[in-house]
Amino acid sequence: MAQQDDVFKKIVSHAKEYGFVFQSSEIYDGLSAVYDYGQNGVELKNNIKRYWWEAMTLLHENIVGIDSAIFMHPTIWKASGHVDAFNDPLIDNRDSKKRYRADVLIEEEIAKIDDKIEKEVAKARKRFGDSFDEALFRETNPRVAEHRATRDALHERFSRAMNENNLEELRQIIIDREIVCPISGTRNWTDVRQFNLMFKTEMGSTADGAMTVYLRPETAQGIFVNYLNVQKTGRMRLPFGIAQIGKAFRNEIVARQFIFRMREFEQMEMQFFVRPGEELKWFNQWKEWRLNWHKALGLGDDKYRYHDHEKLAHYANAATDIEFQMPFGFKEVEGIHSRTNFDLSQHEKYSGKNIKYFDPELNESYVPYVIETSIGVDRMFLSVLCSSYEEQKLDGGDTRVVLHLPAALAPVKCAVMPLVKKDGLPDKAREIVNDLKFDFATRYDEKDSIGKRYRRQDSIGTPFCITVDHQTLEDDTVTLRERDSMEQTRVPVSKLHELIHSKVSLNSLLRKLS
């Protein structure tokens, strides 16, 4: 774990050093859980968004996009349940004066018991070698059984307390398990209180009677309140989907792990409107499609898993997370929810407007059911960054840091480098840049030795480096260096476009999905 923490720290500092992610307001000592994307970060982020947007709107003829405003009528958040129920249970430690999420403290306690089980298994694996039957050991070992019983009992008690919104019981679990504050090391806890996560602000001058508005905590509500506008103006028939990418804001209490949990972040959400009764079929379909979208990136199929929710929100009849193996464990990157007709029915009730869909095939009107896919851009960015980062030992004792980014997502696709800064090589290199730049993000680099320049491009994940040397002037060929294998091949300049395109285009990624 300590080793993984180290890797994560390195990834965070690499992200800063190479212009991917900066702490917001850094020269003023930063703003907690708010980040800015730098020159390479914004390109990677835009490519992730393009991959999602095109997978949704180009590959599905029944999905269209919108871009709704961040500010919305405050009653929307009353209707959606966010004003009354979008809360985190908080607890303070009186000695350190630090505030924690009570549910997170308990989840971490459960994770510690899981770790104990895994340690027993790892020890036994080492002891028994090839003859080790892991399944049998997990089933029959008394220490594993004891830990599992403790874990299951704790998990059940915790789930019940959360479901019943029983704040006293959450505190009691923390006391009973003797959970201490990581800072003060004491158990001097306050009561647990609910804390609403929405940011509020005022719209209009006070003289006119200012209205309290919220910064949206999810983009989904902008889709719900526009669904009939889109359906009517686009003459859409069920099933159909509306996709949206945009900022969301949550006043997170426990904001940690870099861009994993932020106060200002971006979501890519799609609401798929279906006939009542067909929602579970579509839920399963979207589970599969979304996992395929992730896997097509080639980050490693074993890095994903589903986490089906046992505890369902009152309006959902199925929910799952797609989790990704981050350096700090498997974590949610995307949620897929069958939200029934809850949101639309609530908006119908609170707005007093009829927002039923008329189904021409059934000749009846009803409120559609909704399957939602909701993914955080920043978490997706983090998963791509973490799984791409490698400190690679090279023959000869050197080390290089390389980002094995999926080529279609890389901020820069190719860098063109004259071997030396004379003899007309820079002019030839510029000529190549001026041709490639219309189709690919292309950089020109002539500073430092060629080896250093390769390393610089490896560090930001550039799939190809093109080197112009004296032979180029004679036969119009260059060396094309591939990032991961570091192999260099001599290719005609006229072939560059085709070669690069075949590897870096988003099309080839999208084709894997259809």
Ligand code: GAP
């Ligand atoms: N409309 C449904 C919804 O918002 P959610 O599970 O609360 O569901 C969906 O959020 C996704 O948004 C998460 O899977 C995660 O990727 C991202 N997300 C949520 N809170 C976040 C935060 N504080 N920082 C970064 N990403 C976040």
